[in-house]
Amino acid sequence: MQMGLVGLGKMGGNMRERLRRAGHTVIGYDTDPQLSDADSLAAMVERIDSELQVVWVMVPDTVVDPVIEELAGLLGEGDVIIDGGNSRWVHDAPRARRLAERGIEYLDCGVSGGVWGITQGYALMVGGNGTTVAKVQPIFDSLKPAGEFGFVHAGEHGAGHFAKMVHNGIEYAIMQAYAEGWELMEAAGHVTSVRETFNSWREGSVIKSWLLDLAVNALDEDEHLERLAGYAEDSGEGRWTVESALDLAVPVPAIANALFARFTSRQDEAPAIKMIAAMRNQFGGHAVRDVAAGPEHLEAEPGEEPAHPSEQ
Structure with a gap:
């Protein structure tokens, strides 16, 4: 397929490369001219030489709507915009309705995989109409990992971003559990090598995971994490997860506590x-x-x- 891709940061740039390796033609646009294949959104769209014009957007939530509004003025009947950023799910259905009035189809897609996705593939959670999903399925097939899993049509508009929001909330809680276990073993002194203990859990243990692998990678680089400050940002999805849980009266204490732990980390003193x-x-x-x-x-x-x- 031919497509445009807006936003060529750590995720978007790698996605462009993975798609190209799969045989797709991708024209990328970024505000950084050193990363961009075109000098404007209009120039990018003009270079998509196919009857179906598809543009994937990978930009922060704060600028999604202005970018999509500009694209809507450049695309035509039956074209597709995919928002693959960490956008708030409540905006997806209204956005889809506005675009439908202009004949443009819309999908929201939660994307997980980080900097490793270029080789390992990305987990994709898509919201929107099934007919639109089918139009661009070759793109999803090329981005997802090889094998049976890694892609889901999660539901109607908003479902993709909602699923990714919950995914990130779960990620917060798992990371917090590993971090607390690491700190406890470091403080106790009974375990002579915390790093090797974490390493031993990577096979045969019920708590093995990719996040555990990444934790061991970090400990291999800095065994006691002495070069790092105890400070962690949150990118928004953890907050949205807790807010949704409040709206639905669903208890999520592990996710909430993991979010609040990040807030605590930003204080010089507590x-x-x-x-x-x-x-x-x-x-x-x-x-x-x-x-x-x-x-x-x-x-x-x-x-x-x-x-x-x-x-x-």
């Missing part, structure tokens, strides 16, 4: 934990740290021996 320490000292005389006196100094109520940090 003010809430200060309040917990203060209240424990007030009702039980539990030892508290005096920051000014240094990390080893603990203050306790008269007559109470300061507790060892491991006993608090």
Whole structure:
């Protein structure tokens, strides 16, 4: 097939290359001229030399609508726009209706695979009409991993991005569980090699996964993660997952706690934990740290021996 691809960052650029390796003609556009095959969206569309014009959009959620609006003015009856970014699912059905009024078909597609997708393939979760999916199925077939799995027509408009949102929420929780287990073993000292323990779980264990493989890769590069700051961003999907759970009254404590842990990571100190320490000292005389006196100094109520940090 011939198609355009807007947004050639870490994901989009690799997707362009994987599609080209599969024999498709892909004209890419990016605001970075060093990455772009065309100097404008109009020039990109003009170079799609086929009766069916398909454009895949891989841009941040904040700019999806302006990009799609410009594309809608360049495409015609029966052409297809696919939004493959991490967009909020509630926008998909209204977007599809607006495009349908102009004769343009629309699909939302959640994409997972990161920088490894170029060789391993991408997991694809698609929302929209089945007839539109069929039109562009060769594109999905080339992007997905080889084998039976990796692609799903998840439902109508919005279903693809909703499925990807939940996927990312689950990802948050799994990563948090691995991280907490790693920290616990590092702190205990009983396990002489935490890295090799993680490595041993990669085969035969019920918790083996690709994320575990990636965790071991990171530990191979920096065994105790001493070169990294304990700071983690969230890209939005975790928040949307928790918000959807609230709307539907579905409990998602593991995902919510993983999201809040990322918020905690951005604080130089954790003010809430200060309040917990203060209240424990007030009702039980539990030892508290005096920051000014240094990390080893603990203050306790008269007559109470300061507790060892491991006993608090």
